[in-house]
Amino acid sequence: xxxxxxxxxxxxxxxxxxxxxxxxxxxxxxxxxxxxxxxxxxxxxxxxxxxxxxxxxxxxxxxxxxx
Numbered sequence: 447x448x449x450x451x452x453x454x455x456x457x458x459x460x461x462x463x464x465x466x467x468x469x470x471x472x473x474x475x476x477x478x479x480x481x482x483x484x485x486x487x488x489x490x491x492x493x494x495x496x497x498x499x500x501x502x503x504x505x506x507x508x509x510x511x512x513x
Contacts, residue, residue: 453489462489 453459466479481487 450486450488453487458487459489459491 453462462477462479466477469476469478
């Protein structure tokens with residue numbers, strides 16, 4: 447898998463939530479589904495429980511950078 451695309455649309459996230467498998471720990475829930483292509487597709491969302499919008503943006507950027 448050479449390339450990474452990002453999930454941007456709500457229907458893309460909903461599809462992965464409903465059809466994919468989930469793995470969870472205390473800090474992260476990951477939903478995974480095969481897409482049948484040579485590209486990774488990554489979507490990151492942060493819950494409102496995490497904090498305010500500025501903190502959510504920084505948390506999302508940190509997760510994206512670590513990927």
